Amino acid sequence: MELLVASSVGVLTAAGIYMVLRLRTFPVIVGTALLSYAVNVFLFASGRLAVNQPPILRDGVSAYTDPLPQALVLTAIVISFGMTAVVVIVALGAYLSSRDDHVNDRPDRPIRQDHQDRQDHHGGGEGAQP
Amino acid sequence: MAAPTPVSAYLHSATMVKAGLFLMARLWPVLSGTDAWFVIVTGTGLVTMVIAAVIALFKNDLKALLAFSTVSHLGLITMLLGTGTAFGAMAAVFHILNHATFKAALFMTAGIIDHEAGTRDITRLGGLRKLMPVTFVITALASLSMAGIPFFNGFLSKEMMLEEATRTTLLGSPLLVPVLATVGALFSAAYAFRYLVHVFFGPKREENPGLPHDPGFGMWGPPAVLVAAVVVIGVAPALAEPLVRSVTAAVLGGAAPMPGAHLRIWHGLTPALGMSAIAVTGGAVLLMAFAPLARAWAAAGPPAAKTIFDAIVDGLALLSRTITERLHDGALTRYAAIFSVTVVAVAGHAWATGAAPAPARDMLPVEPLPLAGWLLLVVATLVLVRQHRNRFVALVLLGVVGLMISIGFAYLSAPDLALTQLSVEVVTVILLLLALNFLPRETPVESPAGLRLRDGAIAAVVGLGAGALVFTILVGDFSAPTISAYHLANSYKGGGGTNVVNVILVDFRGYDTFGEIIVLGIAALVIYATTEALLSGPVRARLLNRPVEKVAGDAHPMMMVVVTRVMMPLILMVGVYIFLRGHNEPGGGFIAGLVVAIAVVMQYMASGYAWASARQRVPYHGIIGAGVLVAGLTGIGAWFFGAPFLTSTFGYVRIPPLAEFELATAMGFDLGVFLCVLGAVMLSLDSFARLARRAGIEASEFDIDIDPSRDDAPDTGKAEG
Incomplete structure (x- = not known):
């Protein structure tokens, strides 16, 4: 079981990092979401794994899993929703304002074909670029 | 001189x-x-x-x-x-x-x-x-x-x-x-x-x-x-x-x-x-x-000292400028890559020079069901990476990953986490769907194969490191005794609740939670403010003028409208139930807030923004503010009894027709959490939805667009058969 949890965190982290390294905002948002999963599971796992030992006190039961990481991760899950929402509105605002959802600020980047209307806004000057 | x-x-x-x-x-x-x-x-x-x-x-x-x-x-x-x-x-x-x-x-x-x-x-x-x-x-x-x-x-x-x-x-x-x-x-x-x-x-x-x-x-x-x-x-x-x-x-x-x-x-x-x-x-x-x-x-x-000094300073400035311009060239992607590689390098150094704790715990056996869940999670993640250019597919697969994680939480003795993850998953997917309404549906192929290979290598190494780290932690013992034993021992005696996770949230670490709901509220207000700024600028005209896309069938299908409206009170009751049992059973303010938010969002989705917002009389900012106030006042209440901020107490009450039940001041705090989470989630989603509004769509004069019992049913423009 430990191996499954560890490999899940590894796969989620790898996928998250790969997506964060993409050039458009949406894959980056998906990447941060995957990284959030990985981090939350990582934090949760720091209390070690236990099956059928929920931290709900019962008479006659003495073995419970570690409740503290659970409490920390619970708020982390909710906060990561807030973070995702903020990142999304920033990405959305940038795209709606500039019609460009690239992550990187590269003024030297040639104007792409799918941004035809952007050229219209800026006149013909940029059309001369290769 | x-x-x-x-x-x-x-x-x-x-x-x-x-x-x-x-x-x-x-x-x-x-x-x-x-x-x-x-x-x-x-x-x-x-x-x-x-x-x-x-x-x-x-x-x-x-x-x-x-x-x-x-x-x-x-x-x-x-x-x-x-x-x-x-x-x-x-x-x-x-x-x-x-x-x-x-x-x-x-x-x-x-x-x-x-x-x-x-x-x-x-x-x-x-x-x-x-x-x-x-x-x-x-x-x-x-x-x-x-x-x-x-x-x-x-x-x-x-x-x-x-x-x-x-x-x-x-x-x-x-x-x-x-x-x-x-x-x-x-x-x-x-x-x-x-x-x-x-x-x-x-x-x-x-x-x-x-x-x-x-x-x-x-x-x-x-x-x-x-x-x-x-x-x-x-x-x-x-x-x-x-x-x-x-x-x-x-x-x-x-x-x-x-x-x-x-x-x-x-x-x-x-x-x-x-x-x-x-x-x-x-x-x-x-x-x-x-x-x-x-x-x-x-x-x-x-050489004069000044010349030497100037030469050294100029050389250092040139060196740092070269380094800075190479590393810090405005490409955020490059920063992320550099950051990842640095973390791996530092971690690798620590791994090579430090002593890893020896495996001290027996591994839990792998059962077939968890194995199937793990397989789903890994496959969904890999397919997500492979197919991420189709953004809807990516979103669906993200939902699969989230579901598997919440099931994993449930299996590994964390019912509260499972509930939270599940409900957050729902609102996150709705949020991203709303965002995809405006963003391109596809991610074009831009980076050359070499760059993708490089990113893949970085990601693989980081993932391998993270996995190895988690595994080392999982099979090793705690290096020092944890404070969890204290929480388990005092949850009922001191906090009056048997759900230790909830007691930690609203009692032991109440101050942390107080800060966190405030952060959540601030995030929602940031989203609201950004939306306002966008809608008051040139973006508004562009949004209004964008071409109307073909919508599939009815915007507000009758079946869905009826079902969501019937379910609304049921879900609200479930929310209240989850909230009230939270102190002793899995549940609590966070989860109840998310559940109620989902109930309200369902109305938006089924009956339309105009219909729902016309019936929503309390502004969401107010709900956030009320939540922070309720939580804060509960904490301040302790002062009147000479106790520090957020000290809680509890007692048992009996109102004749009901069985004896417990009342804890922590419940007031949890109510604040509930209101804050509800307000924050709703304000975020509401802001995104407001971007999608077009001029000319007003709330229908009827409660339901399509009503067979009404003689003058509006022409939906859709011929039967």
């Missing part, structure tokens, strides 16, 4: 420049004896002493010569403070005293010469011995002391310095310090001789403006007093010994015993005496060969 000479005498020989030495002397008891202190302080002092002495010899301005000589002598004292021996400290203290006397006297004579001859340029001075006999005597005594001639005080401390040098081994070489110290002393003797000989001996200079003569007592009196001290200490050093010893004791600060050595002129035929003789003789020889040496020095064009 621009100050009047008495001021220079004061600053350069006695006070200001000695402030640094004072600091080093005060740090002596703490830092001396360590390798770093020894190498840095002694090394710096030694280099300063030699270089400054060489420069001083070739300076033609009297005051410049004296100033560089001061630098050299300060290097000498620094070196003595660095050696870390009590004898070195005593020599340093003694030399501070001696240097103050002869150097101040020399600065004053420089002032006298400047005043009388009208110049301080050594090349234009000469033969003043006959014209200014009193000044000559004073200068002779002081400069011979500086040169290290016996029976003057400079000789005594210089002997002590040389003796200390012979005992000092720097960088593994016992010869390095003695040789450099002798070289420094040699140049020191040379410039002292030059000061005396080139100014007072030789032919008289006719071009001197006016005829120089000795000034009145008012001008030569002060240096005369100082020179008297030079001679008295030089002849009878025992007189200065009490002063030197008391200051040395202050420097040592009890960290080392007072050295037994006494200040005296004759120590026998010691190596130090030989080095002194070499220095004085060598200094005299250097002076005789001064003219060709000065020409060679001028021809060599020794």
Whole structure:
């Protein structure tokens, strides 16, 4: 079981990092979401794994899993929703304002074909670029 | 150099420049004896002493010569403070005293010469011995002391310095310090001789403006007093010994015993005496060969410190600019890659140099169902990476991953986490769907294959590292006892709840939770404010003018409208139930808030934004604010009972028709959490939805768009069959 949890965190982290390294905002948002999963599971796992030992006190039961990481991760899950929402509105605002959802600020980047209307806004000057 | 000479005498020989030495002397008891202190302080002092002495010899301005000589002598004292021996400290203290006397006297004579001859340029001075006999005597005594001639005080401390040098081994070489110290002393003797000989001996200079003569007592009196001290200490050093010893004791600060050595002129035929003789003789020889040496020095064009400094600064600036422009070129993707690689490198270093805890726990068995869940999660993640260019597919797969994680939480004894993850998953997917409404549906292929390969390699290494780290933690034991046992033991007794996770959230760590709901509220307000800014700018027109896309069938299908409206009270009841049981069973304010938010969002989705917002009478900001207020007031309530902020209490209440139930003040706090989460989630989603609104869509006058029982059912534009 430990191996499954560890490999899940590894796969989620790898996928998250790969997506964060993409050039458009949406894959980056998906990447941060995957990284959030990985981090939350990582934090949760720091209390070690236990099956059928929920931290709900019962008479006659003495073995419970570690409740503290659970409490920390619970708020982390909710906060990561807030973070995702903020990142999304920033990405959305940038795209709606500039019609460009690239992550990187590269003024030297040639104007792409799918941004035809952007050229219209800026006149013909940029059309001369290769 | 621009100050009047008495001021220079004061600053350069006695006070200001000695402030640094004072600091080093005060740090002596703490830092001396360590390798770093020894190498840095002694090394710096030694280099300063030699270089400054060489420069001083070739300076033609009297005051410049004296100033560089001061630098050299300060290097000498620094070196003595660095050696870390009590004898070195005593020599340093003694030399501070001696240097103050002869150097101040020399600065004053420089002032006298400047005043009388009208110049301080050594090349234009000469033969003043006959014209200014009193000044000559004073200068002779002081400069011979500086040169290290016996029976003057400079000789005594210089002997002590040389003796200390012979005992000092720097960088593994016992010869390095003695040789450099002798070289420094040699140049020191040379410039002292030059000061005396080139100014007072030789032919008289006719071009001197006016005829120089000795000034009145008012001008030569002060240096005369100082020179008297030079001679008295030089002849009878025992007189200065009490002063030197008391200051040395202050420097040592009890960290080392007072050295037994006494200040005296004759120590026998010691190596130090030989080095002194070499220095004085060598200094005299250097002076005789001064003219060709000065020409060679001028021809060599020794670099000025300012040039060196500027070159170093320019080089560093260029280097850092190059690095910065390479690493920090505005491409956030590159920052992320650099960050990832750095983290891996640091972690790899820690892994390689540290000791990993030995596996101490037995692994849990792998059962078929969890294995299936793991397989789903891994496959969904891999397919997500493969197919991420289709953004809807990516979103669906993201939902699969989230579901598997919440099931994993449920399996691994974390029911609260499972509930939270599940409900957050729902609102996250709705949020991203709303965002995809405006963003392109596809991600184009842009990065070349090489770049994707590089990113894949980075991601694989990071993932491998994270997985290995988690595995090491999971099979290892806690390095220290955790505080969780305290939480388990006191959850019921102190917090009045059996759901330990919830009690931790609203009681043990209530302050943390209080901060977190505020952060969540702020995030929602940021989203709201950004939306407002977008809608009040040029974006609004673009949004309104975007082409209407084909929608599938009815915007608000009747079945969905009916089902969501019927379910609304049911879900609200479930929310209340989850909220109320939270203290003792899985549930609580966070989860209840999310569940109720989902119930409200369902109405938006089924019946349309206009319909839902027309019936939503409480602004979401208000709900957030009420939540923070309720939580805060619950915490403040504790003050009235003399308890700290957020102290909780609980009791059992019985209202006749109901069974006895528990009431805890933590429930008030949890209510704040509930309201804050509900308001924050709704305000975020509402803001996104407002972006999608188009002009001209008003709330329908009917409760349901399609109502078969109504005769005048609006034409939906969709023919039957």
